[in-house]
Amino acid sequence: MTTTLRREQSTLGASALTLEERDSPSPLLREVDEAKIDLRVAVHDASRIEWTVAVPLPRTRELRYAIDVELEIPANVFARHTAWDQLQSWARLDGPTGVVDASDSVTIDALRRGTMVAAHKLGRAHEGFARHCLLAGALSASTPLEDLIDKLDVWLAVATATTQEARARLVTGAPSDTAELRRERQLVDEYVSIRLLDTLAGDERALSTLKASRHAERHARTIVAAEAMLAEALAAETAYRQGRGYLCAEPWSQVTLEHYLERASQLKKHFQEVFFLEARTYQVAERIHHWVAAFVAIVASTWAFVWQITVMNRPTTGSKVSSGIILVATIAGVIYAGKDRIKEIGRNWISGNVHRFYAQRVAHWRAPARRLGGDVVASARESFDQTVTSRPDPLNPASNAAVTSTVVHYTHRGRVTPQPALLASGVCRVKHIFRYDLSPLFARLDDTVKQVPVLDSVTNRVRFVDAPRRYRVPIRLHVKCGAESRLVKAMLVLHKNGLDRIEDQSAAGEALEPEVPS
């Protein structure tokens, strides 16, 4: 095994990603094209779903794109909430290259970018490992036994070689390094180590999936061998961490585990920050409501002016003055009595209609000032809309019975501007990350477990068994970018305690991949 691993190290790189693609037409094995859009929907944590959309960075002309997300929440699940309060969004640069470059003026930034590239490669190595496990465990799988162990070996070699390369290029310092740079190199080393451990952990999970498949027995020896390889790599990395004095995850100490996770999170944020774009957003309604209020005030003023002049042109001075006072008092009284209503109507109208004419929120994402002088890389107009829809009851569509649901529709109309400097440094896409918190819905849901009566075949009596109570929310993510259009349809499964999983509507259990709409 080790021999194979060492042998394959010399052929690592992009070619390794395509070893299997020609063997199977499965969309799961498609090669990631960095110049095309990429979209995913996933459960981020117990309460938030995440959708990510990567759009290519154009070379010459501005590129326009559109993102539409629909959550169709059944009426019995829906709870009123303010969509903007539930949404978090970020944008970051995305690309496979961009390692330390002699032209980089900020060396620490260049180190961080190089680290993110290494992290990206580790992620790809894990994806490759997991894909092969998934394929080998699929119902129609017929992977030769020797092929599988070789390929798992290759992906593991990719991970370890990437780590070694990152350490050689980014961690090994020069005598002229400043104290800050030495500190940064140490952080790079620690973060690469954590990412390698994450990769190994992910590979182990992928093997568990294979073990749970119906082909587990056939691949038993491969699984054992791969687990041994993973254990060997894990032991080596753990020893390396101990030798360098890095925090290690001690299984018997909750405090250490907590600190380990916290440290990993800090490191991740530290390095990812170099790719994140600085967002400037504003709510259009908040911007224009001053102008709407001014418009209303001017209309009222003009109306009052004409009325006032009419009253003043009455014959006697006494009537002019008294009428003027009465007029002021009357108008002021009417406005005071109705001011809350006026304000409410105005607010509702603006918030309900502004997106029809323009957008509810406008966002601009700028490159970090230290990198590109703060140029706007992408900008977008965003809106949320909620509509109630009624569909025929699927139990008996012909019966005229209907089920209602609330469709939360998020629209994002954006454009990406060409950035030659970013392209030259290897950035090829702008990745938008959205997380939507669905926790307001949980309070409406029934208990996670319900009791279902069944007939006990042994005692021939009724007994109750626990049954999971789940709810389903259809999700559609549609992205259009130039002539390219992608659609993901998914089913979000949730329960009282949070989000459970997300399923492709066409093939439950498979990872979500985009399809080209007909």
Add this chain to the structure above:
Amino acid sequence: MASPRLSGAAFLAGAALAAVISGGLVEERLSAGSLHVGAVVNALVTLASILTLALLGRRVPLGPGVVVPQVAGAAVGVLLVHVALRRGWITGAPWLAERPAQLVNDAVAVFATLIVVWACVNRRDLRLLVAALAIALLYRATGRFWHLDAAPLGFLVTVQDLVVAQFVCAALALPLYDWMTRDDLAGWG
């Protein structure tokens, strides 16, 4: 304590508001009291008042650092318009007699409006609103005794009518704008 930048902004806003009001009164006199001109002038004055209120509204506790420069700016704005009129830079009505009394019209219109602005800045201070109302009523009751323009066919809307009407409209529009924008904005958008 207002910053020099804010005091400067208050000065400029006062001058601009006064120029709009005073220029509007001149235009109204030149048009011999046209109702259409009066309506347009009133709308412009309302907009200028709202902009002045918006500039001050969320930024200051009202104090000498704001009021004094604003009054000074308003005085400069009024004087600029009248200097232009006296020097003949603004022409069009040979019968128009520019006298010192004209300054009173402008002063009442400008400062009554400014007091309404300050009342709104000061969370719709009723005392200031009453003071502005008293100034306008006193002016309305006495104005015809000390100044009247004479146009060949008479005025449909006299300067005094316009000043009082503008004050009434400002006293209506500014609190309305303030009501619509001051309270919590959580519901917007």
